[in-house]
Each structure stands twice: as structure tokens, then as C-alpha cells.
Amino acid sequence: MLLAAMMLVQDAASLEAAGRYADAERARRSSYEQAQRRGAGTVATADAAEKLADNLAMQLRLADAEPFYRRAFEIRLAKRGEKHGDTARSLRQLASLAMARGALGEAEALARRSLDIQRGLVPAVGMELAWALNTLAEVLAAQGKAFDADPLFGEAIVIARVQGDADLAILLNNRGNNFYRMATATVIPPMFRRRAGATRSVVAPSDQDANGGLNPLRKRAFLAQGRDLLDEAMRMFTAASGADHPDVANLLNGLAANYRAAGMPVEAEARYRQAVAIKARFLPPDNRDRIVGEWSLGDLLATRPGREAEARTRLRAAMAGAMASQARFRTFDAAASNELRSYAPVFATSIRVAWRLSRLTSVRAEPIEAPAP
Template sequence: MDDVAAENKHQLRRLVWSIQSSYGRLNLLVAICDNWKYRDEIIDTYEAELREKGTRCDRIRIDLRQPSLKQSLQEHVEQEPELETSPAAVVTVLGADELLGLRLNQERSALEQFLFSLQWTRESLREFKLPLVLWLTPRIASQLADKAPDFWSWRGGVFEFSQPVAWAFEPERGQSQSQEQPPTSPTADPADLQQQIDELLAQDPDSPLLGSLYNDLGKALENEIRYDEAEVAYHNALNCREQQLGADHPDVANSLNNLAELYRAMRRYGEAEPLYERSLAICEQQLGADHPFMAISLNNLALLYNSMGRYGEAEPLYERAITIDEQVYGKDHPDVATDLNNMAGLYKSMGRYGEAEPLYERSLAIRKQQLGADHPDTATSLNNLAELYKSMGRYGEAEPLYMQALAILVKTLPKNHPYNKTGYSNFRHLIQSALEAGQADQLSDHLMTQEILRQLSGLE
């Protein structure tokens, strides 16, 4: 563990030095990490250090619909023209690790399009005279070297970060009951993962990598709503980890949590509960009662109780999760916003609207401040607060929040994405509820509302 930490610090120093030595000229710096949450911590660290020295630190995200590094940079520079005149600036490039390898009836998958464009992008990027830190997973970095060798050979440095032991346990934090958030961690092609598993089983059936591969396969299948297959994959991951690591290892808790989350999605609550409870017990024993992953486990078990209508059992779990995250991260961290959002959802389910409102408002304020006004998580908070206002009959206050949430989702996601359809459906239900309650006068001009519905009708 000490060796890993020391090597990560060494890589971070190399990365900071490479950035500082590249001001005013284009330099491609490839950073590799297989843990998105740890990756974000590294980015926050080097950006904080550089900003103290007067460096401008921008972040861009590859457009999942048109995955081109050059296009994403051009669009960002058009919006932030002062970037080109900044004497010291760096751009961190995210989103490449979220590109799917699935072709989905297209000639090339999003990942293949991205890699193909990079192979022919090198010279056209020279107009951007600043260092670029391109974040990839090990798997995608390997594909980049293979599919875009010219671009890869042009790199100014490769910086590999290995997740510390404390980051190995990564259960998914449960989301609000009002509107699920888009997944933020990347998923891979299930067929590709199954091929890797088959090859590894043939070569080394006792490999410690099998547990992780089965776990990734479960996530990929779950993301495609192939729940029966995901259940098998998660069980295989759990069995591998129990045999290789022991029954009380944090990775076993991770597998228990993921299987429980799947059962919760399938409404198999009775099977999910003992898995959540065992995962929580392992976390407390191995990581400590105040560890941030305890907050995640507490949230997930509370969400299950909420789904089962066991509100009295859910409330103290949410309260404990909020306390842990505020102590670990501070009161304005996005994880605290998620905790507050979940607690507000519980109060809404209980009809305690007056207690839910300030929690939703605080969650929204944190996400706007920390993530930005156009982030999908901000859209979730806007939607959930609007749902609360609709339940309270405050239709006029709900309407602009629904519209803001939908505008963010339409801007950041493909038009036919299911979250856009949910936003549109919520907006229509608001109008219907107001009409049924005889409160249509609370809404904006009727003709304008109909025009909005007409423009969005393609989302149905």
C-alpha cells in the first residue's frame, strides 16, 4: 500500500511538472486510472496546486454523440475565447472512458469513432497551444495505442495511477426515488468482457482478475436491462472474491452491494435486504464506522427500506449517512447533496413536505455550485423539487423547475434518451394535474405551454 501511494505521488509530480513545462504549446499528456472517483480526486489535487500558481484550469467532456477531441476543444474555445490568450492554462479532457464499444446499428461504435478521429487529428490540433490531459482507463489506453498509433506516438507523457487499497470498495450510491440519475461511471461491451473472461478461464482459472471482470460484466448487463444475466455475473463475482479473498474482504462487500442493488431494481426486496446488511457489516468491521463507504452502504439500505415502505427504519440510516459525509467531505460536497436528496425523497414519501423542501433546496444549491448549472445531477435536483411542488399543489413554482431540468437533459443527452422522455412526461403530468385541480391559472400562458409541448412531442 505504501509503495502504491508513493508511486501515485511520483506520477502526480511528473504530471504537474509536465503541465507547467508545456504552457504556450500543445502537449498531449495521457493519464490512466481505472477508478473514476479516485481519478477525480487526482484532478482536484493538481488543479488546486496549479491555480495557486496562477494557472487557468479548464475541463471539457467528449460529446458522446459526436466523439471528437478536436470538436470538443473547438466548441470550448468558442465559449471561452480568453483561454487562448491565457499565459498559463491547461485543459483536462474527460468522457473518453464513458464511450461505449457497442455499435447499436451504427457502422462504428462511439469508442471506435473517437479512436478513428484521433488517428487523423494530430496536425489539426496544433492550433491549440496548451497542454491537454487526456484521462483514459487502462483498457481504452491499450486500444488507443493499437487503433491510433500515430496519435499515441505523439504523446508527451503517460502517467499511470493505481487506486489505493482504501478505494477498492466502490459500491454504487443509491439515487433519489423521484428520478434516477444517468450513470457516471463507464460501462463496457458485455460481449468483449465475456470474451476476456473466457480467455482468462482457459489460461488462469484462479486469476484474481476474474472477480473484477465478472463484476464489470454484471454492471454492463444491468445497464442493458439484462437482469437475469447480470444476476449470474454478480453471483460469479461474489463467489470468486469469497474464495480468493475471504468472506469479510471489502471487495466481497462490493459484490454483495451490487447484487443487492440489482435485486432492488428487480423489486426482489426480500433477497436484497440480507445482502445489504452483510455488506454494511463488512464495511463497518473492515473500514470503520465513519468511513465514507459506510455512508454509501447506509444510503443503499435506506433506499431499500424506503421502497418497502419501512420509513421509520430508513430515516436514521439517512441521518447517519449525512453526518458521515459532512464530516469527511464538508457540508458542500456533491455526496452530501445526494444524501440530502435521498432524505428529502423519504420525507416526500411520508407526506412530510415541509421537511423535504429545505433539503431539496440545499441539495440543488450544492449541485449548482459544485457541479454547474447544466449538470445532469442539477437537473435531477430541479426535477425532484418540482415533483415536490406538484405534490403540494404549487404548480406555478413547479413549472419553471421542470422546464429548466428538461432543458439541461436535452442539452447534455441525446434527444431519444430515456431521461429526456422522463422529463417530458413529468412536464405533461404537471399540466394535467393543474388542469384537473382547476389551477391552470398558476401556469404560464396557455399558448406558450402548448408550443413547448409541440416542440417536445418528439420525446414521447
């Protein structure tokens, strides 16, 4: 029985490493159910609940993940107490879920509580502290406090480099995107594609004229620093997982947004296209990462003369995915409303492109008067 359980866990981990998150869910559920049967209130059950929740979070099924994260937290608080690393990790995961719901005050309180516990542990647990720093940084960035978040992202990266941790690439990605935030005064929502509490941010289109009051030289410097970090993360992800992986696609999306903000639309378009091609192979049309990919490419094409028709096709795909994604919610609650609002720019850009196309069509259809004799 123990050997079978270990094989299930190994199979699930291998599938998740390959980006096959939905395929791994069955093994994660089976492990959780076995742990429940052996003892519902045990630490082993908490660990299995967390792994199942991580898997669901990787699939962006956050409403499904939350009960399992809460179950893990309740067991750990009862068994381990407040000042334990496992309890701190659960708090961090709950902070990430609150952030995804848009409850940023709650998320910050949970993230600070988690970080305080991690800083107080002796000896300090390296990567757990790095993830606590990252989570609080993501919460602050989601509140529009990118400059306050940056030192926390930087500290997390220093720890990961010392530890030689494989997930350094996620932290590089997050700080790279934060430089984009600082350069463009953009709020980038967190995305999950990794376990909650190890959140990875994904850049969506924004007002490219915004610069947060920065002078052009400083803006270019921030974007260049961000590209360096994203390029390093890309090399790490590609070496570990291959070039055809959803995480690589999201890094390409961040690089593309950076190039676009730097005034390099050709470089941006090439990376957006690479990202969309990867996502189309791995992800269903209603997956948020894929919606963001279609939207990002469509939004860029909408600014390029003569590309309106493809822009409309891309934006229509993003709109259809956005509407289909609402089926993940059991009711139209605050979380569903928050997600739908986040897609408002997709619909606005699509309407703008459709209007421009209709104007072009009407101009072409106007009869040409013969010159007067």
C-alpha cells in the same frame, strides 16, 4: 502497458464525471479485457468488472451490468472471503440490481448482509458504511417503509459529512426525496445514474392529494425539510459538475415534485422545464430519466387549464420513449414487464388529457343557436 491501462481508467473517469457515460464505456471494456488477459480470477479483474458494471448502470443498462457485478462478487468471495469490505460492496451492488428488478425481498436480504459485514469491520470504512446504509434505506423505502428508512438515510449523511465526501450530494438527494415520500405516502423507484449500490432516487409524478394520514402542518414541515436537503445537494452538484449535467436535472425534478406537493405549481413548472431542457441535451428519448422528465412536466401541465395541448405533446414523447426503452431487454421477461408497468401512469394520463382535449374541441365546435326573435 501499465501506463496505458492507467490512462484508460483516467479517461473513463473524466468522461463519466462529465456525464458522458456512453463515451466512457469503451475504455472501461478495454480495461476489463486487459485484466482478464492478465488473470481471469484475480482481484484486479474483479475491480475492472465492477467499474464496467458501474458504467453500464450509469447508462441504466442494468441487465448488461448484472453479469459483471456478479463476476466481481464471485471473485471477491473466493479471494477475499465473506467478511471483507469488497465482498460487502458487491453484495450492496447486487441488492440494488435486485431492487431495480422489483425483487424487494431478495434486495433487502442482500442489503442487510452487506450492512452487517460493514458494521463488523474494524476499523469501519466510512463511506462504504454510508453506502450500505443508503442501500438498505432505499430498499425499505421501495417497500413503502419511508419512516423506517429515514434514520438510515440520516446516519449515512452524518458519515459523509464527517468524511467530507464528494458524493454527499447523492445522500442529501435521497433523504430529501424520502421526506417527500413521508409527506405524500409515495413510493419512489430508485434510479441509477450513479454506480449501483450508490443509488440515487428520482421523483416521478404521484397522487398529489395523498398525505399518508399526516396532518397538513406535518406534511408541510416534511416537504420543507426535503427542500432544504435538495437545495444543498443542488449547490454541491452545480459547484462540482456545472449547471448543465444530468444529475442536476434529476435534482431539479425532485425539487419540482416537492414544490408541486406543497401547492406551488408555478415554481414546480419552472424546475420541470429546466430539468427537461438539460436531459434533452444529454440523454436519448428512450432513457428513463428523460422519460420521467417529460412525464413529470406533462402530468403537471395536465392539471392546469389551457395547457392540455402541450401536456399531450410531453406525454406522447414520454410514451414513445417508454415503448422504445423495451428494446433494451432481450426478451419480455420479469424485468421488462416490471419496467413497462412502471410507465402505466404515463399512458393513463395521456389518455385522460386526450379525452379532455376532445371534449374541449367538441364543445367549441357546437353551433351557437341564434337568439329567438
